[in-house]
Amino acid sequence: MLSILAILALTSIGQSAFTPLKDGYPVISNKSTIANVEQLAGGHAGTYPPAPTLDVDDRTSWAVLAFSSLSTIALYNELIANITNHVPGYDISSHNESYIIQSLEFFVGAAEIQYYDAEWAVTGFNGSKVRPCEYDFPVTDFESAIDYAIRLSYIFIGHIPDMVQRTANNLGTGGANIIFNLAGWSSVYGQQNGWLRSLLGKPPSVQPVSTPAPRDFLYSFIYQTSVVPGSCPGASLPVQRYEPLVLTTEDVKDTQIEFEFTNKANVDVESNHSLVYLNGNIAPLTVPFNISSNHDNKVKVTADFPHDTWEMDGLTLVSVVKGIGNFSFPIDVANATLFGPALIVYN
Structure with a gap:
């Protein structure tokens, strides 16, 4: 034991x-x-x-x-x-x-x-x-x-x-x-x-x-x-570690939902950026977002969550990416991600 x-x-x-x-x-x-x-x-x-x-x-x-x-x-x-x-x-x-x-x-x-x-x-x-x-x-x-x-x-x-x-x-x-x-x-x-x-x-x-x-x-x-900062022995693994994207909408439905993130690097998120949803067997879904607040690097955005259109039950992963085009695979999304992932667990 x-x-x-x-x-x-x-x-x-x-x-x-x-x-x-x-x-x-x-x-x-x-x-x-x-x-x-x-x-x-x-x-x-x-x-x-x-x-x-x-x-x-x-x-x-x-x-x-x-x-x-x-x-x-x-x-x-x-x-x-x-x-x-x-x-x-x-x-x-x-x-x-x-x-x-x-x-x-x-x-x-x-x-x-x-x-x-x-x-x-x-x-x-x-x-x-x-x-x-x-x-x-x-x-x-x-x-x-x-x-x-x-x-x-x-x-x-x-x-x-x-x-x-x-x-x-x-x-x-x-x-x-x-x-x-x-x-x-x-x-x-x-x-x-x-x-x-x-x-x-x-x-x-x-x-x-x-x-x-x-x-x-x-x-x-x-x-x-979960990781206590500075507590991991050895070097970090050679993978991307994004800044957090936080889901702030408490009751997620098939409607607009809100996220927030801290823009430490002062990325120009007001142009040529979008949200991407990953869910199940659906190819990555790219959707535009609207900035509702941008003050002292604290950015709040809203975007449509097309749950009913795509039957997006279970886990949905969300990230803010550079670009507004479509992505073929999740690996492509990861390479373009700046903030994320936020997790939506529906049903």
């Missing part, structure tokens, strides 16, 4: 340092450590033959995957600690507490296996180790923690198609083993996402196809919402 002592002193203010496993995880130095992780996860780390090669771009994607797995581990560790220590807001006596904790522990184990596999892929091809940061998750009670976990799992799932596309482009048939493994990861997180949604009384699934999330979106989302 996971050690929770390192986060107990911080739980009351919502901040947690990463909680290591026994034997110094994530630095796995012996076979007994990985055996403990596999027992917790209910399955083994990958034993399939590795890819014959892994270029720098694909190695970066695996590093982002390892980075996101560590934040997932920390989130569930904190949630388990808050429940078991009866922190105010985390009383789930009306639920089956032991069942929920057991499920969350399996989720932790799965994320640990995924981190181990991703870390092996990175370091096996001469990449740098990915180590945990400290985290301050934007949660105050059980419901908000589950809601955040849903969003994190959504965007993690969306990162898998991005990795598959990059791998196919970079390695061709040489990437078949990688794609084989990634498909299994996506299904596990889909199961977890549906279970988490059911805890909040929502249907387990509301989209036929998950929303794709470029790796820059996943990396930026975790940094913006």
Whole structure:
């Protein structure tokens, strides 16, 4: 079972340092450590033959995957600690507490296996180790923690198609083993996402196809919402880290919605910029926005949200991009993004 002592002193203010496993995880130095992780996860780390090669771009994607797995581990560790220590807001006596904790522990184990596999892929091809940061998750009670976990799992799932596309482009048939493994990861997180949604009384699934999330979106989302500034050891990963785009409309419907962002770089957003929506199997939707306020670099914009036209249930990712044209793929959107991603979870 996971050690929770390192986060107990911080739980009351919502901040947690990463909680290591026994034997110094994530630095796995012996076979007994990985055996403990596999027992917790209910399955083994990958034993399939590795890819014959892994270029720098694909190695970066695996590093982002390892980075996101560590934040997932920390989130569930904190949630388990808050429940078991009866922190105010985390009383789930009306639920089956032991069942929920057991499920969350399996989720932790799965994320640990995924981190181990991703870390092996990175370091096996001469990449740098990915180590945990400290985290301050934007949660105050059980419901908000589950809601955040849903969003994190959504965007993690969306990162898998991005990795598959990059791998196919970079390695061709040489990437078949990688794609084989990634498909299994996506299904596990889909199961977890549906279970988490059911805890909040929502249907387990509301989209036929998950929303794709470029790796820059996943990396930026975790940094913006949970990483304590200056707490990450080592160099930053070579991906874009955007300035935040905040959804300020509380009740999102098929109407105009409002976002805000801080324009630190004084970008001329009043011309040749637009919003892009990513949702499910729909090609990126580019829409114009209107600036409702622009003062002291604080910019508020409004734009149409065409939910009913496109049946945009589930996760929608939103970003402010340079340009007003259409984009073919999410990777193209990521390359043009200046602010984002904002997350809309509809239904």
